[in-house]
Amino acid sequence: MGSDPKKLDLLLSDLRSILEADRVRTDYLERALYSKDASLYSGEDPTAVCFPETTQELADVVRICSEHNWPFVARGSGTGLAGGAAPLSQPSVPNADSGQKAATDTPIADTTTSYNSPVPVVITTTKMNQILSVDGPNRIAWVQPGVLNLDLTRHVSHLGLHYAPDPSSQQVCSIGGNVATNSGGPHCLAYGVTSAHVIALKVVLPDGSIATLGNESPEPTGYDLRGAFVGSEGTLGIAAEIAVRLTPNPPAIKTLLAVFDSVSDGAATVSGIIAAGLVPSALEMMDNAAIGIVEAFTQAGLPTDAAAVLLVELDGLPEGLAQDEQLIRQVAASHSVREIRTAADAQERELFWKARKSAFGAVSRLAPDYYLHDTVVPRTRLVEVLDAVYEIANRHGLKVCNVFHAGDGNLHPLLSFDSRQDGVLARVALAADEIVRASLAAGGVLSGEHGIGMEKRDYMGLMFTAADLAAQDKLRSCFDQKSLANPFKVIPSGSGCGDVSALSSGGKTTSGSGEVPALNSEDATPLSPTVAINKPVPEGAWI
Amino acid sequence: MPKADHSAAAGESPTFAIDLKLDDTQLASCIACGLCLPHCPTYRVTNEEYASPRGRLALMSAVNQSASASQSFVEHMEMCVLCLGCETACPAGVPFGQLMEQTREALVDIKRQGQRRKGRAGRKGKGRRRKEPAGRKRQGRRRGAGQAGRWQQWSFRLLAHPRLLRLSFVLLGVAQRLGIVRLAQRIGIASHVKLPKIPLWQRSLRRAKSAHAGDRGAGHGQVVQGDTREQTVQGQEARGEAASKESETASEEMALTAETVWLFTGCVMDAMMRHVHLAAQTAVEAVGGQVVLPGAGASCCGALHRHAGLRSQAEKLAFRTMSAMPGSAPILVDSAGCGAALKDYGSLLATQEAEAFSARVQDIHEWLATKLADGQAGNLGGNGQGGAGRAGSQEAARQGGAGRGKTEKNSTKVAVLDPCHLRHAQKTHQSVRQVLQTSQTLLPHIELVELDDEGLCCGAGGAYSLTHPETAAAIGQRKQEAILRSGAQVVVAANPGCLLHLQEDLQSHKIRICHPIELLSQKVAGRTYAGRT
Ligand SMILES: Cc1cc2nc3c(=O)[nH]c(=O)nc-3n(C[C@H](O)[C@H](O)[C@H](O)COP(=O)(O)OP(=O)(O)OC[C@H]3O[C@@H](n4cnc5c(N)ncnc54)[C@H](O)[C@@H]3O)c2cc1C
Numbered sequence A: 001m002g003s004d005p006k007k008l009d010l011l012l013s014d015l016r017s018i019l020e021a022d023r024v025r026t027d028y029l030e031r032a033l034y035s036k037d038a039s040l041y042s043g044e045d046p047t048a049v050c051f052p053e054t055t056q057e058l059a060d061v062v063r064i065c066s067e068h069n070w071p072f073v074a075r076g077s078g079t080g081l082a083g084g085a086a087p088l089s090q091p092s093v094p095n096a097d098s099g100q101k102a103a104t105d106t107p108i109a110d111t112t113t114s115y116n117s118p119v120p121v122v123i124t125t126t127k128m129n130q131i132l133s134v135d136g137p138n139r140i141a142w143v144q145p146g147v148l149n150l151d152l153t154r155h156v157s158h159l160g161l162h163y164a165p166d167p168s169s170q171q172v173c174s175i176g177g178n179v180a181t182n183s184g185g186p187h188c189l190a191y192g193v194t195s196a197h198v199i200a201l202k203v204v205l206p207d208g209s210i211a212t213l214g215n216e217s218p219e220p221t222g223y224d225l226r227g228a229f230v231g232s233e234g235t236l237g238i239a240a241e242i243a244v245r246l247t248p249n250p251p252a253i254k255t256l257l258a259v260f261d262s263v264s265d266g267a268a269t270v271s272g273i274i275a276a277g278l279v280p281s282a283l284e285m286m287d288n289a290a291i292g293i294v295e296a297f298t299q300a301g302l303p304t305d306a307a308a309v310l311l312v313e314l315d316g317l318p319e320g321l322a323q324d325e326q327l328i329r330q331v332a333a334s335h336s337v338r339e340i341r342t343a344a345d346a347q348e349r350e351l352f353w354k355a356r357k358s359a360f361g362a363v364s365r366l367a368p369d370y371y372l373h374d375t376v377v378p379r380t381r382l383v384e385v386l387d388a389v390y391e392i393a394n395r396h397g398l399k400v401c402n403v404f405h406a407g408d409g410n411l412h413p414l415l416s417f418d419s420r421q422d423g424v425l426a427r428v429a430l431a432a433d434e435i436v437r438a439s440l441a442a443g444g445v446l447s448g449e450h451g452i453g454m455e456k457r458d459y460m461g462l463m464f465t466a467a468d469l470a471a472q473d474k475l476r477s478c479f480d481q482k483s484l485a486n487p488f489k490v491i492p493s494g495s496g497c498g499d500v501s502a503l504s505s506g507g508k509t510t511s512g513s514g515e516v517p518a519l520n521s522e523d524a525t526p527l528s529p530t531v532a533i534n535k536p537v538p539e540g541a542w543i
Numbered sequence B: 001m002p003k004a005d006h007s008a009a010a011g012e013s014p015t016f017a018i019d020l021k022l023d024d025t026q027l028a029s030c031i032a033c034g035l036c037l038p039h040c041p042t043y044r045v046t047n048e049e050y051a052s053p054r055g056r057l058a059l060m061s062a063v064n065q066s067a068s069a070s071q072s073f074v075e076h077m078e079m080c081v082l083c084l085g086c087e088t089a090c091p092a093g094v095p096f097g098q099l100m101e102q103t104r105e106a107l108v109d110i111k112r113q114g115q116r117r118k119g120r121a122g123r124k125g126k127g128r129r130r131k132e133p134a135g136r137k138r139q140g141r142r143r144g145a146g147q148a149g150r151w152q153q154w155s156f157r158l159l160a161h162p163r164l165l166r167l168s169f170v171l172l173g174v175a176q177r178l179g180i181v182r183l184a185q186r187i188g189i190a191s192h193v194k195l196p197k198i199p200l201w202q203r204s205l206r207r208a209k210s211a212h213a214g215d216r217g218a219g220h221g222q223v224v225q226g227d228t229r230e231q232t233v234q235g236q237e238a239r240g241e242a243a244s245k246e247s248e249t250a251s252e253e254m255a256l257t258a259e260t261v262w263l264f265t266g267c268v269m270d271a272m273m274r275h276v277h278l279a280a281q282t283a284v285e286a287v288g289g290q291v292v293l294p295g296a297g298a299s300c301c302g303a304l305h306r307h308a309g310l311r312s313q314a315e316k317l318a319f320r321t322m323s324a325m326p327g328s329a330p331i332l333v334d335s336a337g338c339g340a341a342l343k344d345y346g347s348l349l350a351t352q353e354a355e356a357f358s359a360r361v362q363d364i365h366e367w368l369a370t371k372l373a374d375g376q377a378g379n380l381g382g383n384g385q386g387g388a389g390r391a392g393s394q395e396a397a398r399q400g401g402a403g404r405g406k407t408e409k410n411s412t413k414v415a416v417l418d419p420c421h422l423r424h425a426q427k428t429h430q431s432v433r434q435v436l437q438t439s440q441t442l443l444p445h446i447e448l449v450e451l452d453d454e455g456l457c458c459g460a461g462g463a464y465s466l467t468h469p470e471t472a473a474a475i476g477q478r479k480q481e482a483i484l485r486s487g488a489q490v491v492v493a494a495n496p497g498c499l500l501h502l503q504e505d506l507q508s509h510k511i512r513i514c515h516p517i518e519l520l521s522q523k524v525a526g527r528t529y530a531g532r533t
């Protein structure tokens, strides 16, 4: 199955008529690097990797794909945690370990199903990294999608402005990727997530045409298609130019670190602060395991014996800050806080944040692999869900640590493990599945900020009815009649539930000792799709 | 499956067998988070995954397991500058440098085998002229020689022979002046290699004829005070030979006064930038120290060899260097690259002796910073008129404290450029700032400014600017932009590679670049390196 070499040649030569050979990469090792993002989910090695630099080049590449009925996947910096940028030619890519299937309620589907679709081309925006214009007085910047989040903030800092959404990956993730996943970050508690900061978009639609969604006027008329595009994870087209709102730097900032001897005291303080009518600019929590890990990397002086620390940031006018701080101290005291530290200067503040933001990376000091979860629960039920998370991890013999956006109930349980141990992946998959279910049972939602991608696709049925999903699918096909843009993502293709079999072996490159070195040699063997596709394949969509 | 389908049509490069012998656990410690990407100079100029640390680790991992690689793998490994920016940025603590050095060793082995089995399949990549994979894009130029190519191995050998090295530099310098180099470049020989202007003669380090009364280690012709003498190529030879003979005996007696230190002189640094050594000597003497020069045995630290995967040569040089500087006196280094290499002998040779040696090694600023912190500011912290000791330093602290932070109207903005081997390898880059700040009485008119690129590499990278001139230039361009943004009139960098790499471009912007020690010692009255008293 797969593609006909002749058709492939035609596609490649057309692509190379737009971009010079250097920017259409087909070397097997190079392609393999674009088969996955920062998550454990591996896709397949893309057919080719294209590097457009301008909107026109991007549009031409997409048009050529469309003309050849070839699927394509947009990719930014590849820091996604849901497998969004991983190319798929079928619903999932099980690997050697996936013999044990996690969710037991779906029978393993017909393994002989052939999707007969080519592996997508990856279109990466990393070379589209220019800041096109900055309008200081109106606080608007137009950027190309490959601009890195923190680079934008640095670029406008001399104007006293910054770009507010600050995912922990902000030093490396792209604005395009942020738009596609509607990213959040610690400071989104007060400032709102990405969609609140995207004013307008110039996008390349899946047929290669260019459209502008939204505009700079404060009260746009008509349907908010911009809103539909933000968070669409590359399934509605590719963002080519993005107008973002810039936020003035606050006149003063205060960063507090509250130390607790029990997680529930910490969580109660979070609820208390919000109940008192305060909205700190950030409200982040780490549990004991997380504190230990980040302290080893950052040496920020965190108390490694504490059950939990709460990082609270206030910003605004200096007078107001003092009052707010007082209030927070009172609330914390009523929940038996052990101590509250204040960052003495910008340097210490940076260190606190470095500790918080490096947690996901530093966790590999605990065990070589991690699985990072992302669910949202009502703030009032934080403690209950956290307890469930500890219990689930314990039962499956997994280490877990929690670093999360406590202010908006966005949990990030991090399971750490060594994928080289037998059967561990199955346990991780089971635990992950149970955590999602526990969060949903507590009235939560599937994803806070990392998106659906491959990871949560087959859980969508737990949250949405068939009619909801059909409506979403309809929206998708309005943009993308041929289903070429990032296929098999976000919207489940069938009845599959909890299909976590695409967990590659710990996200690590594993490969047999075959003749042809492959980053994921499992890909080279026919796969046994676990979910049947029941979406009608449009006429001529696949080769 | 698609993979098999594509390979033929895509015209992939042939593969060859290779055993990288990398540690799986070390490789597995990369969790692919990507946080290192923006700190990688080659990723910054290419924005391509295989030119990033995460990509390189994934490639190593794939090749390590499949035991088979392709030419593209070789190119991506060679393109790494080994700046270690990724190690500093990595929260997971991936030992990138070690993995890359091991990979390069395996590649050198393969190349050697290929050279032996001439013309056989394993040799495919070797000697083929191939394109530098990135950098200034689309110029379509092709070049030969990658890591440890044959010419490179030869020139690396030269590094261990100070006389020959200096001679070649002098010849090159003459050719430069006669316009031969320009002519050669015009007809396409090494046309994209940027050559700094090579000095034809250099002043020698001040040599001791006699030492101070009462000083132990005196009379050994090495402990240096006061006397300057111009030196030709021959002069340097004399120094090398004399010193090497003397160093053994000298060292025993040099259970030295606390202030006596070795100054490691190295290869290219000594051949091209001896004025920096002179400045270092001046600075050491200004705080009451004495400089001892090692013999010819310490003529090259082996860093370039090690980075290129030539481990056995690196080991030989390490042994030579160690025996040239025996005893327990601190070993000061004014080249960040050499300093990092000397500090790493412990892990290179894995002997107790090597570890003890490495523990004695300090970057010159590191050493000076401790001296200054201890209140031994001497002429450095004082008013430059020879006032020494504690009084001087207290005054320095007072005045320095007052001067710091305030920007004088006519002050010169000095940007501190952190060499990667100081910032990411040795992690002692702050000491440069400490030294310059504490010496503010000497340098009242300077204002230190920071670059906003978080210590991103400048692209010099040892021999990198010669092996990958286009990428090195593209990386250098970014650094230059950061410097221009900072508004600096002077840039200081504690590594010869960075100085030579950026010199020409900065000159065109009327920005001066020098070693921080030069800035300091020029101001020490009576002891300027120009020898004027
Ligand atoms: C250490 C770490 C910490 C993180 N912390 C956070 C956090 O705090 N908050 C948070 O929200 N996320 C976080 N993430 C997840 C991730 O960084 C974000 O989802 C980020 O927005 C992804 O950006 P990217 O450029 O890497 O996109 P990629 O991973 O390359 O792509 C992500 C998705 O966007 C699509 N896409 C990319 N570019 C475009 C485009 N131009 N047009 C259309 N679609 C496109 C892709 O197809 C894919 O579906 C974290 C990740 C890591 C590794």
Ligand code: SF4
Residues within 6 Å of the ligand: B039, B040, B041, B042, B043, B051, B052, B053, B056, B079, B080, B081, B082, B083, B084, B085, B086, B087, B096, B457
């Ligand atoms: S050592 Fe430097 S050039 Fe090499 S991968 Fe790391 S950051 Fe990039």
Ligand code: SF4
Residues within 6 Å of the ligand: A361, B029, B030, B031, B032, B033, B034, B035, B036, B037, B053, B054, B057, B086, B089, B090, B091, B092, B093, B094
């Ligand atoms: S920062 Fe470290 S763990 Fe993350 S991708 Fe880079 S090398 Fe791997």
